[in-house]
Amino acid sequence: MVIKKSEQIVTARGLVKKFGDFTAVKGIDFTVAGGECFGLLGPNGAGKSSVVRMIHGFSPVTGGSLAVFGKDISAGSREIKARIGVVPQDDNLDPELTVWQNLVVYAGYFRMQKDRAESRAEEILAFMDLSEKSGHVVEHLSGGQKRRLTIGRALINQPDLLILDEPTTGLDPHARRIVWQRLRRLKEAGTTMILTTHYLEEASQLCDRLLVLHRGSILEEGAPAELVHRHVGSHALELGLDPGQMGMLAEGLERLIKSRQLLGDEMVLFTDQGRDLAAKISARADEMDIAISRQMLRQSNLEDVFLKLTGETLTGDHEEEPGGDR
Amino acid sequence: MPKTKELIREIFTRPDLSWPLIWRVFYRNLLVFKKTWVANIMFNFVEPLLYLWAIGLGLGAYVASIGGLTYIDFLAPALIGSSAMFSTAYEMTYGSFTRMTYQKTFHGMVSTPVSMDDVVMGEIIYGTFKGVLYGMVFLIVVALFGVVKSPWALLIPFPLALMVMIISILSLIWTSIAPNYDSFGYFFTLIITPMFLFSGVFFPVESLPAGAAFLPWLTPLYHAVEIIRPLTLGLVDRSAVTHLVWLAVFVLLTVRIPLVMVKKRLVQ
Numbered sequence: 122m123v124i125k126k127s128e129q130i131v132t133a134r135g136l137v138k139k140f141g142d143f144t145a146v147k148g149i150d151f152t153v154a155g156g157e158c159f160g161l162l163g164p165n166g167a168g169k170s171s172v173v174r175m176i177h178g179f180s181p182v183t184g185g186s187l188a189v190f191g192k193d194i195s196a197g198s199r200e201i202k203a204r205i206g207v208v209p210q211d212d213n214l215d216p217e218l219t220v221w222q223n224l225v226v227y228a229g230y231f232r233m234q235k236d237r238a239e240s241r242a243e244e245i246l247a248f249m250d251l252s253e254k255s256g257h258v259v260e261h262l263s264g265g266q267k268r269r270l271t272i273g274r275a276l277i278n279q280p281d282l283l284i285l286d287e288p289t290t291g292l293d294p295h296a297r298r299i300v301w302q303r304l305r306r307l308k309e310a311g312t313t314m315i316l317t318t319h320y321l322e323e324a325s326q327l328c329d330r331l332l333v334l335h336r337g338s339i340l341e342e343g344a345p346a347e348l349v350h351r352h353v354g355s356h357a358l359e360l361g362l363d364p365g366q367m368g369m370l371a372e373g374l375e376r377l378i379k380s381r382q383l384l385g386d387e388m389v390l391f392t393d394q395g396r397d398l399a400a401k402i403s404a405r406a407d408e409m410d411i412a413i414s415r416q417m418l419r420q421s422n423l424e425d426v427f428l429k430l431t432g433e434t435l436t437g438d439h440e441e442e443p444g445g446d447r
Numbered sequence: 448m449p450k451t452k453e454l455i456r457e458i459f460t461r462p463d464l465s466w467p468l469i470w471r472v473f474y475r476n477l478l479v480f481k482k483t484w485v486a487n488i489m490f491n492f493v494e495p496l497l498y499l500w501a502i503g504l505g506l507g508a509y510v511a512s513i514g515g516l517t518y519i520d521f522l523a524p525a526l527i528g529s530s531a532m533f534s535t536a537y538e539m540t541y542g543s544f545t546r547m548t549y550q551k552t553f554h555g556m557v558s559t560p561v562s563m564d565d566v567v568m569g570e571i572i573y574g575t576f577k578g579v580l581y582g583m584v585f586l587i588v589v590a591l592f593g594v595v596k597s598p599w600a601l602l603i604p605f606p607l608a609l610m611v612m613i614i615s616i617l618s619l620i621w622t623s624i625a626p627n628y629d630s631f632g633y634f635f636t637l638i639i640t641p642m643f644l645f646s647g648v649f650f651p652v653e654s655l656p657a658g659a660a661f662l663p664w665l666t667p668l669y670h671a672v673e674i675i676r677p678l679t680l681g682l683v684d685r686s687a688v689t690h691l692v693w694l695a696v697f698v699l700l701t702v703r704i705p706l707v708m709v710k711k712r713l714v715q
Contacts, residue, residue, distance in 0.1 A: 140715055177558055180715060199465070199560045207558035213551035217479045226478065229471040230559035278559075 128155040130190065130282050130313050131176055137184030138171045138337075145171040147337035148185060153282075153315060158308050160328030160345075161317040162423070167334040169317035170210060173286050176315065177207050190281065203231060206280030210287045212267050216260040220251060220270055223259060224277060231278045238277070245273040249303060265296025272303065283307065285316045289323060301326055321423040331423075333430060340430050345423055353425045354379040356395030358402065360388045361415030370405055374398065380429055391421055391429070457707045462564040472556060472569025473576070480577070488584065495530035495585055499523055499592065502649065513651060516680070523594040524679035525648040527603065528610060528671045531582030535611040536639050539574040539618030540631045546570075547622065553713060563710045571615045571705070578611025579604050589679065597681025606678075606687075609694035610671035616698070619705035623712050642668045670694050 131153040138146035146168040153159040161169040174180035175187055178198035187194045189201050214223050221242060228238030246252040249269040254262065262270065268288065275283060288304070289297040304327055308314060318324050324331055325345040333341040333348070341348055349355075362370070367388050371378060377398045380391040392398045399418045406413050480487070499522065507518030514521070546552035553566050586603060589595060621634045645655065645662065646669035652660065663669040670690040677683045 179554070179557060199562065202558065203560045205558075209551070209554060209558065211551055213555035215475065215479065215552065215555075216550065217482050222478060226471075226475050227555075227559065229474065230468065230556060230561045232467060232471075232560070275558075 129153070129188075130155055131159075131315070132188045132191075133172075133185065134187075135185030136172070136175065136182065136187055138168070138175060138180065139183040145337055146175075146183075149332075149334075149337075149339050151332055151339070151342070153313065155313055156311050157329045158304075158314040158316060158327050160324045160331040161315065161334055162319070162321075162324050162331050162427070163334035164319055166336070168337040169334055170286055171337075172334075173284050173315060173317055177205050177284050178202050203278065204281045206275030206278060206283045208272050208275045208283070208285040208288050210290065212271050214259045214267060214271060214274070217258065219256050219258055220246070220262070221255045223270060224274055227274050228277045233278070241277055241279075245276055248276075248306075249273040250299075263296075265292055265299060268292060268296065268300060269303070272300065276307075281313060283312050283314045285314060287317055287319070289318075289320065297323075321427070325423055333427065335431050341426070348426050349421055349423060352380065352429050353391035353421045354393040355421060356392050356398075357419055357421040357425055358390040358392065358395060358399055359415065359417045359419070360390065360402065360413055361386065362388060362406075362411060362413045364388060366411050369409065370402060370411055374401055374405075377401070382425075382429055384428070387415070389425070389428075391425060454707060454711070457711075458703050462568075462703060462706050463562040464564050464568060465560070465562065468561045468565045469569045469572065472561060472566055473572045475552075475556075476569070476573040477576070480573075488581070492530065492581065492584060492588075494533070495526045496588060499526055499588070503592075519592065520594055520680060521676070522649065523589045523592055524676040525672045527582045527585045527589060527679070528607065528668055528675050529643050529648050530585045531578040531607055531611050532614050532639065532642070532668055534581040535574045535578035535614045536618050536635070538577050539570065539615045540622050540625070540634060541628065543570055543574075543619060543622050544625060544628065544631070547709065547713065553709075563714060564706045567619065567706045567709045570619060571612060571702070574615030574618065575608055575612045578614065579608050582607045582611070586679075595679055597679065599678040599681055599683055603675055603678050606671050606674040606691060606694060609691070609698055610667045612698050613667040613694065613701070616701045616705055620708055623705060623708035642666045647672050667694060667697060 129152050131151075133149060133151050135148045135150065136146055137144065137148050149172070161172060163169050171180065175182050175194065176189060178194050178201055182195055190204060192201060194201060215226065218226065224242035224245060225235075225238050228241060233241070243252075246255055249272065251266065251269060251273065254266060259267065259270065272285070272288065285304070289300050292300065301323065304314070308327065314327075316323075316327060328345060330344055331342065331348065332339055341352075343351070364383055364386075367381075371381075371390075377392050377394050378390050379393060382389045382391070390398065395418050399416070403413075403416070405411075499519075503519040503522045507522065510518040512518075553563070556566050557563050583604065586595070586600065590600075617638070618634070621631070621638075625631060646652070646666045647663055648668070652663040652669065655663070670693045674687045674690045677687060
């Protein structure tokens with residue numbers, strides 16, 4: 122099936138998910154269009170996984186409506202599932218079977234014919250750079266290889282929608298980069314993707330559009346660069362100083378400062394004129410004899426956006442939601 | 448309790464089954480089984496063999512006859528049933544629990560067109576297959592001991608399949624509420640082992656005290672043994688039909704329950 126760019130793949134209206142008394146998703150609206158990589162970003166417990174589990178028909182919808190490929194997900198989920206590929210948060214490969222058997226057995230669940238399944242398996246192994254491992258038992262693969270196989274397995278039915286729930290959590294930086302390269306190639310080939318992550322770099326590298334979720338609600342929506350520009354500007358200036366002296370130091374420089382945030386014992390100033398602000402701050406500090414123990418100018422990023430929006434970091438060491446990651 | 452009510456209501460709904468996909472689930476389990484069957488079959492097969500030696504030949508030497516049978520003729524056919532029961536019960540507790548929780552195999556399957564009902568039905572069929580296979584291997588052993596006296600023995604797979612299907616169902620019900628591996632100890636101590644000891648495998652159930660004589664009648668193993676023994680020895684009569692009907696009715700009445708309960712546990 123060919124998906125047109127304009128076609129709506131997923132449409133959620135007032136989507137609610139409850140687990141007993143706990144509301145994990147609090148009535149959210151969003152759409153995912155054909156060919157886009159749509160990111161769900163948020164700390165653990167934000168409701169990302171709950172949303173994707175509803176989309177692939179695993180978890181029943183508590184309230185609101187959710188249509189996938191234009192059909193209500195609660196109705197014919199077999200037909201919908203036949204067109205989706207799912208990469209779960211935890212690997213659920215068959216550890217006793219070989220790499221090859223994992224792919225071919227999984228193809229069987231889509232009722233694929235044997236020769237078709239085998240030619241797909243070959244293509245996938247080549248694409249995921251696992252051809253040499255074909256006969257190896259999955260138990261003996263590295264974490265990165267297992268992840269690649271899990272992603273490859275999700276491609277067996279040539280899905281119109283690929284759902285990736287934290288695809289690189291727990292991988293080392295090298296393995297993560299390899300996964301990103303593959304996902305980027307899939308994206309270039311026009312695969313529609315929904316990705317949940319709490320890695321900002323992952324979101325900015327891969328996603329065309331992001332939904333920032335926090336405690337089951339949408340905080341923001343937009344392209345990564347746009348969100349950065351809108352909320353924090355191009356640069357962040359980190360200053361180690363007594364916060365009480367900040368007011369004095371910044372006096373008259375307000376027009377340069379887009380936003381400010383206290384983080385531990387450091388002040389972070391967000392700005393579109395980084396160098397200018399840094400120079401002025403240094404000069405004033407000398408003038409007024411204010412001690413700055415550390416000063417660093419860097420490019421601002423999504424982490425800053427998240428910090429500003431929630432006052433929390435994405436790794437969520439500030440507060441844990443009841444029920445953990447849902 | 449609203450939860451129990453909901454459970455009962457769901458048991459009377461139609462399951463979402465697709466037989467071609469159920470066979471794929473079964474095939475997956477079979478493929479994994481093929482990797483380990485040598486180690487596996489020994490484990491399940493040595494134990495009844497030891498019973499046959501120790502009790503059948505050892506203790507049996509002191510038993511003149513039971514209902515006109517030598518003790519080994521009485522015991523050996525029954526052990527076909529009990530060894531099948533044990534292999535199914537192990538697979539559908541420890542094995543299914545591993546697939547359901549640690550390996551998340553069920554989760555992987557239901558991300559495809561396979562439904563949770565297909566997965567659990569595939570498990571039941573796999574548990575049934577394994578029990579029948581082990582029972583038949585033990586039938587060969589029993590034949591080597593010279594106990595098989597009739598071609599009727601070739602029909603043993605039918606009562607055996609119904610009995611181990613019930614064991615699959617009961618085991619999966621327990622597995623669906625098991626918090627951890629340790630809880631399976633209770634299942635074996637409270638259900639499987641008493642069934643092994645008091646279902647007419649080692650002695651005729653008529654020896655039980657009058658107040659307890661009805662208990663074996665409630666167990667699937669008793670009914671299976673009452674069919675398998677005459678089939679092995681060529682002493683079949685009409686009572687076999689009653690036992691067969693009991694087993695079939697039990698399957699029909701309970702098969703929906705584990706489907707509902709496993710789904711309840713996993714899908715939230």
